[in-house]
Amino acid sequence: MKRVVITGQGTINALGTNVSETWEAMREGRCGIGPLEMRDVDRLAIQIGGQVKGYDPETVFNRQQILLYDRFTQFTLLSAREAIAQAGLNFIGDLATRTGVVLGNSGGGMNTLDENYRTVYEDGKNRVHPFVVPKLMNNAAASHVSMEFNLKGPTFTVSTACASSNHAMGQAFQIIRSGMAEVMITGGSESMLCFGGVKAWEGLRVMSKDACRPFSANRNGMVQGEGAAVFVFEEYEHARARGAEILAEVIGFAMTSDAADIVMPSKQGAARTIAGAVKDARVNPEQVGYINAHGTGTAANDKTECAAVADAFGHHADDLMISSTKSMHGHLIGGTGAVELLACTLALREGVIAPTIGYEEPDPECALDVVPNVAREAKVEVVLSNAFAFGGLNAVLVLSRV
Amino acid sequence: MSDDIKDKVIAIIAEQAVLEPSDVNMDATLEDLGIDSLGLVESIFAIEEAFDISVPFNANEPEKSEFDISSVESIIAAVRGLVAEQSAS
Numbered sequence: 001m002k003r004v005v006i007t008g009q010g011t012i013n014a015l016g017t018n019v020s021e022t023w024e025a026m027r028e029g030r031c032g033i034g035p036l037e038m039r040d041v042d043r044l045a046i047q048i049g050g051q052v053k054g055y056d057p058e059t060v061f062n063r064q065q066i067l068l069y070d071r072f073t074q075f076t077l078l079s080a081r082e083a084i085a086q087a088g089l090n091f092i093g094d095l096a097t098r099t100g101v102v103l104g105n106s107g108g109g110m111n112t113l114d115e116n117y118r119t120v121y122e123d124g125k126n127r128v129h130p131f132v133v134p135k136l137m138n139n140a141a142a143s144h145v146s147m148e149f150n151l152k153g154p155t156f157t158v159s160t161a162c163a164s165s166n167h168a169m170g171q172a173f174q175i176i177r178s179g180m181a182e183v184m185i186t187g188g189s190e191s192m193l194c195f196g197g198v199k200a201w202e203g204l205r206v207m208s209k210d211a212c213r214p215f216s217a218n219r220n221g222m223v224q225g226e227g228a229a230v231f232v233f234e235e236y237e238h239a240r241a242r243g244a245e246i247l248a249e250v251i252g253f254a255m256t257s258d259a260a261d262i263v264m265p266s267k268q269g270a271a272r273t274i275a276g277a278v279k280d281a282r283v284n285p286e287q288v289g290y291i292n293a294h295g296t297g298t299a300a301n302d303k304t305e306c307a308a309v310a311d312a313f314g315h316h317a318d319d320l321m322i323s324s325t326k327s328m329h330g331h332l333i334g335g336t337g338a339v340e341l342l343a344c345t346l347a348l349r350e351g352v353i354a355p356t357i358g359y360e361e362p363d364p365e366c367a368l369d370v371v372p373n374v375a376r377e378a379k380v381e382v383v384l385s386n387a388f389a390f391g392g393l394n395a396v397l398v399l400s401r402v
Numbered sequence: 403m404s405d406d407i408k409d410k411v412i413a414i415i416a417e418q419a420v421l422e423p424s425d426v427n428m429d430a431t432l433e434d435l436g437i438d439s440l441g442l443v444e445s446i447f448a449i450e451e452a453f454d455i456s457v458p459f460n461a462n463e464p465e466k467s468e469f470d471i472s473s474v475e476s477i478i479a480a481v482r483g484l485v486a487e488q489s490a491s
Contacts, residue, residue, distance in 0.1 A: 204461070220463050221462045
């Protein structure tokens with residue numbers, strides 16, 4: 001089996017327009033959640049989110065591109081440009097055919113859907129722009145990345161709700177590990193912060209009106225975010241031969257299905273996935289120093305996740321750190337695992353554990369070290385990133401220092 | 403009027419529980435009736451639609467919501483309150 005390393009990373013999210021701004025915000029425990037700015041916001045019961053603000057697509061894309069790029073595709077391309085520039089790869093010849101793209105997202109072009117439904121239903125028009133379909137399709141982002149960078153290997157999109165990005169990165173990992181490709185561009189994006197996107201989430205009655213406070217006894221729900229993060233996964237010998245800077249190694253992955261409930265999480269399913277990922281990574285559970293939690297801030301997720309971690313790690317659960325950065329950037333749904341992997345590379349590269357902010361009251365059902373409110377300096381060797389999706393689909397990645 | 407509210411709420415709950423309205427006891431909890439978390443949010447949605455009211459309920463902190471869901475009787479009382487508020491405003 002080949003080894004897989006990360007040689008580039010890029011992002012845009014509520015915390016920043018690149019990795020260094022995002023890392024800085026995570027170090028400072030800054031909150032990117034604020035009042036939503038969108039049409040008809042006064043008709044929403046939930047009016048906060050982790051929105052990307054001060055972003056003007058016209059400064060980075062031309063008119064023709066904007067006609068084809070939904071916001072989730074724009075976020076993806078900006079992140080991919082940053083990641084690929086850092087990796088310093090030029091995709092020509094054999095490398096082009098040996099490089100693919102696997103990205104996660106849940107909603108596809110939700111803004112495009114929302115705007116065009118308004119056009120036909122609310123405005124009563126009988127005609128929409130000819131590019132609606134290629135703009136809203138879930139694979140648009142992956143396809144545009146492949147076109148912009150001439151990537152001709154395995155390319156597709158994974159859509160498993162809140163686990164989309166972790167599933168995508170797990171696939172990219174396995175594709176390189178098995179020798180099917182040399183390099184994979186992977187991660188995910190989401191842009192669901194439009195009227196219909198927020199309205200749909202309101203219906204479930206699991207959203208907070210004021211803040212995302214994972215693991216805190218007074219938590220009252222999740223807060224949606226938007227953005228993207230993209231990584232360059234590369235076969236280890238390939239990266240070493242060209243003297244690339246290696247940010248981290250991807251050493252394990254597991255995915256399972258609860259086969260139980262369409263929305264409620266399962267402790268057994270989560271624990272089984274965590275244990276499976278650690279086993280796949282061939283490390284001892286005691287080597288795991290940090291977990292980036294799924295940590296949505298809902299009553300159900302956080303207590304179930306803590307119980308699963310306690311189950312999977314036994315006594316060691318009390319020694320490791322676990323934090324939820326959703327408290328800062330919100331829940332990016334299909335893009336969330338990608339942005340959260342940045343907290344993992346931050347831990348491994350910089351020795352900084354991003355905090356769980358908004359933490360106010362201990363919850364006996366979440367009695368782990370959740371790194372409350374303030375980032376912590378700590379040297380960790382092995383880290384996990386959890387994602388547990390609606391539909392009972394679980395995906396956990398394991399990273400280590402090189 | 404008030405019996406109308408009671409009958410409508412019981413009909414909504416009975417439909418979720420797949421029971422006859424006559425089998426829905428006033429002191430039963432939703433759990434007794436076999437209504438899970440999704441059934442609960444669906445029932446609240448149906449109540450909002452039936453009475454044209456907005457029910458303040460967050461599934462993360464049911465005990466803090468002004469809308470008391472501890473029994474069929476309490477739900478009916480809460481709906482009566484909201485309907486009265488609605489017609490007063």
